[in-house]
Amino acid sequence: MPAKGVLVAVTADVVIAGGGVIGTAIGWRAAAAGLDVVLADPARGDGASLVAAGMLAPVSEALFGEGALLRVNLLALDRFPSFAAELERVTGHRVGLRREGTLAVAYDAGDYAALMRLTAFRRSAGLDAEELDSRACRKLESFLTPDVHGGVLFPGDWSVDNRRYAAALREAAAAAGVRVVPDRVTAVLTADGAGADSPDGAGDRVRGVALASGGEIGSARVVVAAGSWSGAVDGLPAALRSAVRPVKGQLLRLRHPDGMPPVLTHTIRATVRGADVYLVPRADGEVIVGATQEERGPDLTVTAGATHDLLHDAMSVLPVTSELILAETCAGLRPGTPDNGPIVGEVGPGGLLLATGHYRNGILMSAATADAAVACLTGRAPAPEWEPFGPGRFLAGEGAR
Amino acid sequence: MPAKGVLVAVTADVVIAGGGVIGTAIGWRAAAAGLDVVLADPARGDGASLVAAGMLAPVSEALFGEGALLRVNLLALDRFPSFAAELERVTGHRVGLRREGTLAVAYDAGDYAALMRLTAFRRSAGLDAEELDSRACRKLESFLTPDVHGGVLFPGDWSVDNRRYAAALREAAAAAGVRVVPDRVTAVLTADGAGADSPDGAGDRVRGVALASGGEIGSARVVVAAGSWSGAVDGLPAALRSAVRPVKGQLLRLRHPDGMPPVLTHTIRATVRGADVYLVPRADGEVIVGATQEERGPDLTVTAGATHDLLHDAMSVLPVTSELILAETCAGLRPGTPDNGPIVGEVGPGGLLLATGHYRNGILMSAATADAAVACLTGRAPAPEWEPFGPGRFLAGEGAR
Numbered sequence: 175m176p177a178k179g180v181l182v183a184v185t186a187d188v189v190i191a192g193g194g195v196i197g198t199a200i201g202w203r204a205a206a207a208g209l210d211v212v213l214a215d216p217a218r219g220d221g222a223s224l225v226a227a228g229m230l231a232p233v234s235e236a237l238f239g240e241g242a243l244l245r246v247n248l249l250a251l252d253r254f255p256s257f258a259a260e261l262e263r264v265t266g267h268r269v270g271l272r273r274e275g276t277l278a279v280a281y282d283a284g285d286y287a288a289l290m291r292l293t294a295f296r297r298s299a300g301l302d303a304e305e306l307d308s309r310a311c312r313k314l315e316s317f318l319t320p321d322v323h324g325g326v327l328f329p330g331d332w333s334v335d336n337r338r339y340a341a342a343l344r345e346a347a348a349a350a351g352v353r354v355v356p357d358r359v360t361a362v363l364t365a366d367g368a369g370a371d372s373p374d375g376a377g378d379r380v381r382g383v384a385l386a387s388g389g390e391i392g393s394a395r396v397v398v399a400a401g402s403w404s405g406a407v408d409g410l411p412a413a414l415r416s417a418v419r420p421v422k423g424q425l426l427r428l429r430h431p432d433g434m435p436p437v438l439t440h441t442i443r444a445t446v447r448g449a450d451v452y453l454v455p456r457a458d459g460e461v462i463v464g465a466t467q468e469e470r471g472p473d474l475t476v477t478a479g480a481t482h483d484l485l486h487d488a489m490s491v492l493p494v495t496s497e498l499i500l501a502e503t504c505a506g507l508r509p510g511t512p513d514n515g516p517i518v519g520e521v522g523p524g525g526l527l528l529a530t531g532h533y534r535n536g537i538l539m540s541a542a543t544a545d546a547a548v549a550c551l552t553g554r555a556p557a558p559e560w561e562p563f564g565p566g567r568f569l570a571g572e573g574a575r
Numbered sequence: 576m577p578a579k580g581v582l583v584a585v586t587a588d589v590v591i592a593g594g595g596v597i598g599t600a601i602g603w604r605a606a607a608a609g610l611d612v613v614l615a616d617p618a619r620g621d622g623a624s625l626v627a628a629g630m631l632a633p634v635s636e637a638l639f640g641e642g643a644l645l646r647v648n649l650l651a652l653d654r655f656p657s658f659a660a661e662l663e664r665v666t667g668h669r670v671g672l673r674r675e676g677t678l679a680v681a682y683d684a685g686d687y688a689a690l691m692r693l694t695a696f697r698r699s700a701g702l703d704a705e706e707l708d709s710r711a712c713r714k715l716e717s718f719l720t721p722d723v724h725g726g727v728l729f730p731g732d733w734s735v736d737n738r739r740y741a742a743a744l745r746e747a748a749a750a751a752g753v754r755v756v757p758d759r760v761t762a763v764l765t766a767d768g769a770g771a772d773s774p775d776g777a778g779d780r781v782r783g784v785a786l787a788s789g790g791e792i793g794s795a796r797v798v799v800a801a802g803s804w805s806g807a808v809d810g811l812p813a814a815l816r817s818a819v820r821p822v823k824g825q826l827l828r829l830r831h832p833d834g835m836p837p838v839l840t841h842t843i844r845a846t847v848r849g850a851d852v853y854l855v856p857r858a859d860g861e862v863i864v865g866a867t868q869e870e871r872g873p874d875l876t877v878t879a880g881a882t883h884d885l886l887h888d889a890m891s892v893l894p895v896t897s898e899l900i901l902a903e904t905c906a907g908l909r910p911g912t913p914d915n916g917p918i919v920g921e922v923g924p925g926g927l928l929l930a931t932g933h934y935r936n937g938i939l940m941s942a943a944t945a946d947a948a949v950a951c952l953t954g955r956a957p958a959p960e961w962e963p964f965g966p967g968r969f970l971a972g973e974g975a976r
Contacts, residue, residue: 426879428879431876475832475900476900476901476902477897477898477899477900477901478827478829478886478889478890478896478897478898478899478900478901479886479890479896479897479898481882481886481901482883482886482887482890482897485879485880485882485883485886486883486887488879489879489880489883495879495880496878496879496880496883497878497879497880498878498879499876499877499878499879500877500878500879500882500904501877503901503904
C-alpha cells in the first residue's frame with residue numbers, strides 16, 4: 175500500500191529508471207516481449223549516449239587483462255547488426271551502421287611499438303588485424319599525414335550514428351507501447367518499506383519506485399539503467415551505488431564545408447605521442463573527434479584545453495581536419511566501474527535488476543544488454559558471457575545473487 | 576510620389592540602414608539632437624559588433640604608414656569615455672569600460688624584435704609605451720608563461736564589453752525615440768528615381784529607402800551604416816559598393832570555472848612566432864580570445880583550424896587558458912576597405928551619408944562616428960581628423976564631395 179498522501183500515478187509490469195540507450199533498448203525489447211513497461215527519465219535522450227562517437231569497437235578497444243570484457247563486447251557486436259536492422263525495419267529510419275572497419279594509426283615509433291604490442295595480444299585472442307605500413311595506411315585514407323609511422327586495420331570494428339540510433343530506439347519503444355514518465359527515479363521501494371540496502375533487504379521484493387516529483391509508480395520489477403546517475407537511486411545496496419562513478423568525456427562534432435568531398439571512410443584511432451584520439455566519419459558528413467577521459471565528478475563543462483588537445487591530435491594525423499567546421503563541442507558522463515566492466519544482472523531485493531556501468535561501450539552493448547535484461551525479466555538465463563558482470567562482484571556477502 | 580502599389584509605411588527625418596553599433600550610435604545621437612530617426616535592420620544586434628573583443632586600442636594597433644588612421648582612432652578613444660558615461664547614465668547599465676591598459680608580449684626573440692620596431696614607430700608618433708622584461712611582464716600578469724621574451728605596456732589602450740555596450744546603445748536609442756524597422760534596406764531611392772549611381776545622380780536628392788519586404792520609408796536623409804553589407808545597398812555609387820568587403824574574424828569566448836580567481840587584468844596582445852593573438856578580460860569573468868583575419872567572402876563558419884590556432888597561441892603565452900571553459904566559438908564579418916580606413920561622410924545624391932568600413936575598429940570609432948554623422952546631418956562640419964576618410968577618396972570624379 176502506498177503511504178498516506180503519496181500518489182501512485184501509474185502501475186506497470188516493469189519500471190525502467192533511465193532513458194538512455196540502455197534503458198530504452200531494454201524498454202523496447204521488454205515491451206516487444208509482452209511486458210507493460212514504464213520508462214522514467216527527466217531528460218530523455220540527454221545523457222551520455224548523445225555525447226558519444228558510436229564506435230562499435232571491441233577489437234581495437236581490447237586491453238591486456240580484460241578478456242571477459244572482450245568476450246561480452248564481441249557478443250554485443252555480433253548481436254548489433256540484427257538488432258539495428260530490426261530497429262530500422264520497425265521505425266523506417268536508418269541508424270547509420272558503418273562496416274568499413276577501424277584503422278589504428280601510430281604517429282611515431284614509440285606509438286607504433288605500443289600498437290604492435292596490443293595487436294599481438296588481440297591476435298592471440300583470435301581477433302582479426304592487418305598490419306599496414308605508412309603508405310598502405312594512406313592508400314586506405316588518402317588524407318592521413320605521410321608522417322604516420324604505420325597502422326593496423328581492424329575490419330571487425332564498426333560504428334553507428336549514436337544520435338540516429340538513440341532517436342530510433344525512442345521511436346521503436348513508443349511504438350511498442352512503452353510509456354514515458356518525464357521524472358527522475360529517486361528510490362526503489364520494497365514491500366516492507368525497508369529498501370534494498372537494509373540488512374534483510376535480500377529477502378524482500380520491490381513494489382515500485384519513488385519519483386522526484388513526489389509520486390510513485392507501482393511495479394513488481396524495476397530495472398535501474400540510470401548510467402552515471404545510478405548511484406543516486408536510493409534503495410540500492412550501498413556497495414553498488416558507490417561502484418558507479420561518472421567519467422567525463424569531451425568530444426567535438428565537425429562537419430564538412432559545402433562542396434568538400436568526405437575526408438574519411440574508416441574510423442581512425444590514432445596514438446599521437448602517447449595521446450589517444452579517434453575520428454569517426456558519418457554518412458551525413460559529420461566527423462566526431464573524441465574523447466577525453468577525466469575524473470572530475472559530474473562536471474559537464476567544455477574546456478579550452480580539451481578542445482585544443484583533441485583538435486591538435488586530430489590535425490596531427492589528418493591535417494585536413496583544420497578545414498572542417500567546428501559544429502559542436504560537448505561533454506558527457508560515462509558510467510565507469512572499478513573493473514571497467516558493466517553491471518548487468520539481478521540483485522536483492524526480488525524483482526530488482528541492474529543494467530548500468532557500461533562506461534565507454536554503452537552503444538555497443540545496448541542490444542546485448544537488452545537481451546540479457548529481457549531474459550532476466552522473463553525467467554530465462556542471460557548468455558554466459560554476462561556471468562562475470564553480475565552485481566554480486568561488488569557485494570561482499572550483502573545478499574548478492 | 577511612391578510608385579503605384581508600393582507601400583510607404585513610414586516617413587522620417589533620417590533613415591539609418593544598419594543597426595550595428597555604428598548605426599545605433601548615430602541613431603541615438605541624431606534623435607538626441609532632435610531628429611526623427613528610423614533605423615532599419617533585419618537582425619539587430621546580430622552583426623560584427625557581437626563578434627568582437629571590444630578593444631579600444633589605437634596605440635597597440637597603430638601600424639607603419641597609417642598615420643591618418645591613428646589620428647582618427649585617437650580622436651575616437653578620446654571621445655569614448657564621456658560617450659560611454661552618458662550611455663551608462665541614460666540607461667542605468669554598466670558597459671564594462673576597462674582602463675587597465677594593454678600589455679603587448681612577444682613570445683620569442685623574433686617576435687620581440689618586431690614589437691620593438693613597432694614600439695619605436697608608435698613612440699615617434701607621441702604615443703605612451705613602457706618596455707618591460709619578462710619578469711616585469713609577469714609582475715603585471717602573474718599567469719603569463721616565463722618563456723615570454725618581453726613586452727610593452729600601452730596604458731592608453733582600453734577595452735569595453737562589446738555586448739553590454741551594444742545592448743545599452745539599443746536601449747538608449749529606443750529611449751530617445753528611434754524607431755526600429757526590422758527589415759533590410761535594399762536601395763537608396765532618389766527623387767528622380769535614377770538612383771545615386773546614375774551619371775547625374777550627384778545633382779539629385781534622396782527621397783527614402785526601399786526595403787526587402789517591398790515597402791519603402793520616405794526620408795530626405797539616409798545614412799548607410801550597414802557594415803559588411805553596405806555594398807549590397809542599391810543606389811550607392813558603384814565604386815563605393817565595391818570598396819567595402821567582408822573580412823572574416825573568428826574568436827572564442829572563454830569563462831572562468833566557478834571559484835577560479837581572474838587569470839588576467841590587462842588586455843594581452845601576444846605575438847607567438849609571428850602569429851598575433853589577443854586575450855581581453857571582462858569584469859564578469861569572460862576572457863575573449865581572438866581573432867583571425869580571413870578573406871573568405873561572407874562565410875561565417877567556425878573552423879577547427881582557427882579554433883585550434885587561437886587556443887594554441889593563447890595557451891602558449893597564458894598556459895592557464897587550458898583550464899578555462901570554452902563557452903562560445905563565433906565568427907563575424909568586419910567591413911574592410913582598400914586602405915583599412917573607415918568611410919564616413921556625404922556623397923551625392925544630396926542627403927546621402929556613409930558611415931561604414933570601420934574594419935577592426937567599429938566599437939572604438941562608434942562614438943566619434945556618431946559625432947561626425949550628426950554634424951553632417953545638422954549642417955555642421957565633422958572634426959578635421961575625418962577629412963581623409965570621406966567617400967570621395969574611392970570615387971574617380973564620380974560626383975564626390
